[in-house]
Amino acid sequence: MWESARVKVAVIGLGLIGGSLLKALAAAGHAVTGYDTDPVTRELAGAADSIAEAVEGAEIVALAVPLPGLPGVLGELARLGDEAGPAGHGALLTDVTSVKGPVRELAAEHGIRRFVGGHPMAGKETSGFAAADPELFDGCAWVLCLEPGETDLADWLTVAALCTAMGARVVPATAAEHDRAVAGISHVPHLAAAAIARRLVGNPLAATLGAGSFRDGTRVAATRAELTAAMCGGNAAAVREVLAAVIDDLQLRLAELGEPDPVGALVPALREAGDARRAWPARPGPATVAPAGVEELLALGRDGGWVTAVAEDLGTVATMRPESGRNSS
Incomplete structure (x- = not known):
């Protein structure tokens, strides 16, 4: 019931996150191709020599380039779509950029019809394909943007299934909330x-x-x-x-x-901060299974909850919420 379908995915940008995504998807049994502007990285990753080659036949295209590079990549994808490329044959686009509002706007400006913004809360202080780790997303929170009246729910659930299959906890949110x-x-x-x-x-x-x-x-x-x-x-x-x-x-x-008793003056705020930090991360409450709906998913995210699995028919999700009143220790 909960198994993710095997799909062909293209990953554009093969730094730490994109490279880890490429490796994780391959490990999960998906057909993957990649592209990076750096020829050394392309050789190391066995990647395609162009964006057009990488996205040929892809069902999902994941953009893993820094925000300043996105306009050029989206422009290229839009051009390919005009030539019956990925946008033209209906490929679904997602991204891993750490800011979501500007990416949403760029996708709209370039006429991308199917887009689900994403941001995996994972990383290292090291970067580049050499640092890529197929287990980087295991247990991480992965925000997927769900815009009421804009994001196609089936597309959102398709990307969510891909992420949960890599071990991520998918958190629904709007771009502004994220x-x-x-x-x-x-x-x-x-x-x-x-x-x-x-x-x-x-x-x-x-x-x-x-x-x-x-x-x-x-x-x-x-x-x-x-x-x-x-x-x-x-x-x-x-x-x-x-x-x-x-x-x-x-x-x-x-x-x-600067107060006469600085020790006593500092304690209240430091205690409040300490209590908040010790209560993080909250323990997960019991797992639940629920129908997949836009408002229900957004309410889940606002409560600090997440999706752990998506049914094959995309009609049902397995979810968890933080357990209130208890900390992780």
Whole structure:
């Protein structure tokens, strides 16, 4: 009932995420082709020499290029569609970009008829095809955008089935909901990590003394600067809003450090943060099986829930929600 159909998938862009996707899909038994602009990567991955060659006959095309490169790729796909290529014969497009609103707009601008925006919440501080891992998505949350009145539900469920078969927990959300959420839990943390890591510049003593808290707080600062800039800049409005809230919070801590009893002043906010962190991630509640509907899926995502499997007929989904009132410890 829950097995995913085997399909032909083309992956455009073979860095860490795209390369991992290519390997995971192949391991799951799908027919996969890939393409990357870098000839060394193409040779390493055994990829096609052009986008046209990679997408020939593909049922699903996954775009795994940075946001600045998407207009060119979508333009190429649109051109191929005009020539009875992938868009012309009805291929379904998805992507793995870390910001969803701008990608949704680009897909509409280029006349892409079947599109389901996606973002796997997985990664490493290393990049490139050499770092690709077919198990990267096992257990990760994978957002798939579901826009009421716009996204075809059958298309959404088709991509969801592909992702759950790789071990991912599929989270339904609109593009706007996704962008607001990831600004707080992904994009601003990259900027905060970079700010802390910059304390090493010209400070060899600090570099020698850096230990666990520095390592854990700055891991993502090792991400290639262009990638961090692209995801934060692509989600600028939401990032600005969250970053301003974080700065306000730090300004309050700065003021508390100037009070007569700074230790006592700091405790309430630190305790609240500690309680929230210890309660994360929440334990999953019991599994449920439900009919697949747009509003029901979006309500699931807003509750912090996820889809674990999609029935072969695309009419039913297996779901889980966080167990309220208990933490993961």
